[in-house]
Every structure is written in C-alpha cells, then in structure tokens.
Amino acid sequence: MEHIQLSSACLLLFLLLPVTTLAQLLPIVDDPEGNHQIYIIQVDKHEKHDLLGDEELESFHRSFLPKTTLNSGLPRLLYSYRHVLSGFAARLTPKELEVILSTPGIQSAALDQSHELDTTYTPAYLGLTKQNGWGGTTMGNGTVIGIIDTGIKPSHPSFNDENMPQPPPTWKGRCTIRGSDFDCNNKTLTGKAFYKGTNPSAIDTDGHGTHVASTAAGPQVIGSSVLGTAQGVASGMAPLAHLAIYKVCFRGCAASDILAGIDQAIKDGVDVISISISGSPTAPLYLDAVARGSMAALQHGIVAVASAGNRGPATYSLSHCAPWVITVGAVSINRRATSIVKLGDGRTFEGQTAYQPVDTFDSFQIIFAGVPWKEW
Numbered sequence: 001m002e003h004i005q006l007s008s009a010c011l012l013l014f015l016l017l018p019v020t021t022l023a024q025l026l027p028i029v030d031d032p033e034g035n036h037q038i039y040i041i042q043v044d045k046h047e048k049h050d051l052l053g054d055e056e057l058e059s060f061h062r063s064f065l066p067k068t069t070l071n072s073g074l075p076r077l078l079y080s081y082r083h084v085l086s087g088f089a090a091r092l093t094p095k096e097l098e099v100i101l102s103t104p105g106i107q108s109a110a111l112d113q114s115h116e117l118d119t120t121y122t123p124a125y126l127g128l129t130k131q132n133g134w135g136g137t138t139m140g141n142g143t144v145i146g147i148i149d150t151g152i153k154p155s156h157p158s159f160n161d162e163n164m165p166q167p168p169p170t171w172k173g174r175c176t177i178r179g180s181d182f183d184c185n186n187k188t189l190t191g192k193a194f195y196k197g198t199n200p201s202a203i204d205t206d207g208h209g210t211h212v213a214s215t216a217a218g219p220q221v222i223g224s225s226v227l228g229t230a231q232g233v234a235s236g237m238a239p240l241a242h243l244a245i246y247k248v249c250f251r252g253c254a255a256s257d258i259l260a261g262i263d264q265a266i267k268d269g270v271d272v273i274s275i276s277i278s279g280s281p282t283a284p285l286y287l288d289a290v291a292r293g294s295m296a297a298l299q300h301g302i303v304a305v306a307s308a309g310n311r312g313p314a315t316y317s318l319s320h321c322a323p324w325v326i327t328v329g330a331v332s333i334n335r336r337a338t339s340i341v342k343l344g345d346g347r348t349f350e351g352q353t354a355y356q357p358v359d360t361f362d363s364f365q366i367i368f369a370g371v372p373w374k375e376w
Helices: 054-062 094-101 208-217 255-268 289-299
Strands: 011-014 037-043 077-081 087-092 106-111 113-115 144-149 188-193 221-226 229-234 242-247 252-254 272-275 303-307 326-329 338-342 348-352
Touching: 037 094, 037 255, 054 077, 054 087, 077 255, 087 094, 087 255, 094 106, 113 255, 113 289, 144 208, 144 255, 188 255, 208 242, 208 272, 242 255, 252 255, 255 272, 255 289, 272 289, 289 303
Parallel strands: 011 326, 144 242, 144 272, 188 242, 272 303, 303 326
Antiparallel strands: 037 087, 037 106, 077 087, 113 252, 221 229, 338 348
C-alpha cells in the first residue's frame, strides 16, 4: 500500500471521501470591457460591524470602490463578507487596485484563484453497524453538515427525508427557492449557489456534490447498485444528519465563491463544513480560501473537513494541512466489481468492470490491440 508523506501540521484521517482531479490554482480573469479582474480585499472592521445589516455592510464596502458599476453595467461588488473575513470581492483593474491599497482601512488584497474539485460498501468496510460504530451514537441526529461543492440533485434517493427529525433549534437558515427546481425537506434544509456575485440554481449538473453529500449523510437506500453490479444497501456515514447545500463550483471553484459559501454556512448555523475541493500544497495559508474560511468557521464553533487531494506519495503533495482543518484522504476498499474472461483454451482471467452485459454473445473473437478497428 502506498504511504502519503504528512506534514507535522496535518491531521490525515483515512476515510473514504469523494476526491477527483487536483489542479494548480489559476487566477480568475473577469474581463468584460478591459483588464478587470476579481480581487478579494480585506479591510478594517467597521466600528459597528456586528450591528450593520446586510445592505449597510455592502454600502460600507462600496465606499472603497471608484464606482459601483462597470461601464457595461456589471456591479463591481460581488460579495460582502461578514464572517469569513472583514472584506469583500470586487472587479478592479490593476491601477484601481493600486489606488484602493493606498486607502486608509485597507489591509490586503489577493487575486481571485480557481480551485478544482478534488460507495455503498463503505459503512460495512469501516465496521459501522447498529451494534458497532453506529451503536450508541445518534447517527448524526441534530447535526447540520454544510456541503461546499457542486450542489446536489434533490430528487436523488439519498436525499429522501423519510423518518428524518426536524432541524435543530440552532439552525438559522432558510430554504430560499429561486424558481421551483430545488426542493428542501428535513434532510436537505437549504440549497444556495454563488457565482460571481449572482445566485444561480443549486442543482448539481456535475455529480460530484451529490456524491459528497450522500457519502456524508445519505439515508439507507435499499437495492443500490452500479449498473446492476455491487448491489446492496447504500448509506452515508451520518444518515440522520441534515444537509445544507452551498454550490460554489461551476467551471472550477473560485476562491471568492468558496468564501461566500462558507460565509453563508456560518450565518445559517451549520455544525460541520465539508469541502472536497483542491488547494495548493505550497500556497501560504493567508492566500488559501479553504484555510481562511475554515479558521473563521472554527471561531464560530464549526468544524471544517477538507480533502487531502489525489497527489502523492511525494513531498508537498497534500492539500489543506492547516492545523485547524481535519484533512481527509481517500483509501481503496476491499471490494471489487469483477468480470471473468475465459479463453478458448480454457484459461480464465479476472478483471474489474462496472458494465457487464447479460444479453450478449458468450464468445468473441480476440482482437489484437495493434490492429486498427477498420481491419477487424
């Protein structure tokens, strides 16, 4: 088994988390009419920060901008952050940024960065049964898990709220429906999306967020399978926990959107934040959106869990090693969806497949891989 080299500041738990591709961080270029880019600006707190309403906070942040809109009519201010940091995200040119950085009350500025997105048998593999592991626990009852990802598909069986309790009294969020495409229930308490200051649909069109959320808190789904194979009962790790969905990933996951999602999760009163999104193993923590957002969450009593990424076992291959983040790595499980190939001379070879058709011929001609398919 391969071993991943850990930094001393990183707590790595070998649990199964959905983690896909890991890529380098790239700047967000938002250039509707020139060389405007998105920057995350940190400012001194307003003396009445805790008393300001949302509109008053936005007005305070707009006071640092040269104009409230671009010539195209697009708003400069994308987000006003209340909890993750004292500051905002805005569209600016480099020259405008220079002027703003010389303004009293401005602490720092960072160019927005793009992050990439990092099985039914897992509970049994981990020994979770009514007698072991789950026995003596609440199975997540009374806990709200905030999922920072690609949204979910609400109609998926893993988000059925049958036998689910009511949300805990600490939950302060609301199900804000924009249109009729996202249905909330006692399992999925809210679904919000953040993209460059807009609020699009929180429906998952990628599949990653649905996978992550169901792994964390999906109820038992009997008769689950992968195209007819590996049939069994699917369940999340905390089947009685509630879910709060914050979609921040579209074509990548912008740091400004990630911070907005975490800011909303803190405001709503989640207990745990799950972030299965990549990061840079070498970036300083003050430039890491996940590290900054997770620190703010911890200061509000919220635990943040982030994926370690797919790289390794080389040095500097782990993401999200801030000591206040629970960093989770993926591991293979002891189950395979197998398929047998039998040759004409009687020899058999075992392989793995998620697609094993039953309504086809028993025998096929062996094709040499080096022969072009047109010559078959």
